Amino acid sequence: MLIEQAKMSADFRIEKDSMGDRQIPNDAYYGIQTLRATENFPISGLKPLPTYVDACVLIKKATAIANSELGCIPENLATAIVQACDEVLQGRLRDQFIVDVYQAGAGTSHHMNINEVLANRALELLGGEKGDYKTVSPNDHVNYGQSTNDVIPTAIRIGALLALEHCLYPALSEAIATLDNKAAEFAHIVKSGRTHMQDAVPVRLGEGFRAWAEILTAHLGRIETAAKDLTILGLGGSASGTGLNTHPQYRFRVAEILSELIGQPLTSAPHLMAAMQSMAPFVNVSGSLRNLAQDLVKISHDLRLMDSGPNTGFKEIQLPPVQPGSSIMPGKYNPVMAEMTSMVCFQVMGYDTAIAFAAQAGQLELNVMMPLIAYDLIHSIEILGNTIKALSEKCLAGITANKERCHNYAESSLSLVTALNTHIGYLNAADVAKESLQTGKTLRQIVLERGLMDEATLAQVLDLEKMSQLPD
Missing domain, CATH: 1.10.275.10 (Fumarase/aspartase (N-terminal domain))
Structure with a gap:
């Protein structure tokens, strides 16, 4: 014993x-x-x-x-x-x-x-x-001189700022640069546009990638704007925002020291009680992440559509294969990086909903749901950053274009008839489109057979390069 x-x-x-x-x-x-x-x-x-x-x-x-x-x-x-x-x-x-x-x-x-x-x-x-x-x-x-009630909302702010600076911002910047590079690489490749999942007038493949770069650039700006709210700290409010048991200079000095430690400008909130009670800064940042996630889902779905096939889909582009795609079908490769991106984005959207519910669930001087907000917000930033980095490096950077297939789709699109409207009239153009669909003849063939335009003029009107050029 x-x-x-x-x-x-x-x-x-x-x-x-x-x-x-x-x-x-x-x-x-x-x-x-x-x-x-x-x-x-x-x-x-x-x-x-x-x-x-x-x-x-x-x-x-x-x-x-x-x-x-x-x-x-x-x-x-x-x-x-x-x-x-x-x-x-x-x-x-x-x-x-x-x-x-x-x-x-x-x-x-x-x-x-x-x-x-x-x-x-x-x-x-x-x-x-x-x-x-x-x-x-x-x-x-x-x-x-501290309380959970002022430390935790400050920690959420600092954690989110760190995650943004070290994870999401670099990943977004890398993806934007990669998309811009692809835009330049594919600048002169014409493909069929599609609206409502139906044929539309021709577009440039490169401009599609440039559009994505512009979309991500705008999201980066929105997130940076939302994150400015995170730099205003309620630290020093102690238990309920009154600063009980703290030195009069403490809240200002601690904000200065934290600024030096993380390399970002931080200030003490003008009203500590307000900074402790409101979770609005976190909801704002989370909302900007959700907004980004929604566009990333659309981009990842577009990538999967454009790569669909190889024989029974669009196959306008080839996403780099990174692993075997099937346990039973040999030689199959799947767009796994794009698939993963969508799943992560769905999770971020779910976290945003949870954060919104938690943020409104506070009472009086305190929001007791902060542990959930802390995890969901920082995790959202980090998994989005990691996802965008992986997508950029293992998918976007290695995309190749199937130029011939893109051109064939553009040339055979019934929507080319749109360019004929001002030359042969809407009703004549509609009849030409209907005959093309029924017979399989090209628009060019039918217009020439009907004597609606001469060959030289028709070539100018149906110039795919010119039709797909964006305005200056």
Whole structure:
């Protein structure tokens, strides 16, 4: 019995909170509140996103520096906390952030997980033992002047800004450049246009790719505009926006330090209570992501249509094959990158709906649905960025054109008859189109047989290059 007790004391430490004592594994950097959360919320197995952890730890680093400068916590404790933050930001202790995404309202469980890990690592750096919170406290030192209620909405802002800067913006820029390159490559290839999934007047293949580049460029601008709201922080509002237990200069100084840490201009909100209550900035950014996702679905579906075949579809372009497409049909290749893009976009649209519901579900001084918003928003940004990067590199960059097939479709399109309207009249043109459809003869043949135009004039009117040229 004594041996077992000694072994237990060697393997575990005792931590205490307002609800009592619990055994914590000695090698764990999390503490008692994290343990309770893991027991209470065995929901999804999803853990906090690394970018979200980074955002929270950056806040803790900035607050430790600010509170030390303002004389609110001892300098040696702040130094240890900052060092612990730097270690986490460099990739250490990542397995210690273990609270399920679906957890206590407002994100208190995840917040305390962050506080406990940083406090225990700071204790070690100071030569102490994990769990000796009289020396470095998760609440009194790491969390000095803070509340879940102002830290978590700030972490969502910082996490989203980081994800946009490091993931989505570069991917969108790369895709735009790739589409512009393809537009130049395919500039003189004429193909049949299609509206209502029916033949339409000719267009240039290259201009279709340029249109997509313009669409993505516009979305990039919309997202950047929406993201400006994320730079206004409610940090310093403490529990309900009044700034209780904070130094008068704290909120301004911490915004300055965070600006330096992430390399983006951040400011303290003019009204901290408003910044804590409203989730509108997150809804705005999410809405811009949904808007992008909807156009990406359309582009990915267009790519699949244009590549359909090889013998029974359009096959105007060839998407690069990246893996075998069937477990039973040999030699089959599928447009898997475009398919994946649509699936991710559907998920982003679903996240946007969830974010909208969560954003309106707050009451009085707090929105308790922030853990859902944090995960869904940052995850949306990152999976969209990763998707666009993969689509650009493994699909768009390697597209080739089937020039002959494009030309044949354009030449055989009944919609060429549109160009004849002003020369032979709408009714004559309609009769020509009807005969072409019934007999299989080309429009050119029928017009010449009927003597409606001479050959030289007809060649000028049905000049595919000229017809498909965009106006200056």
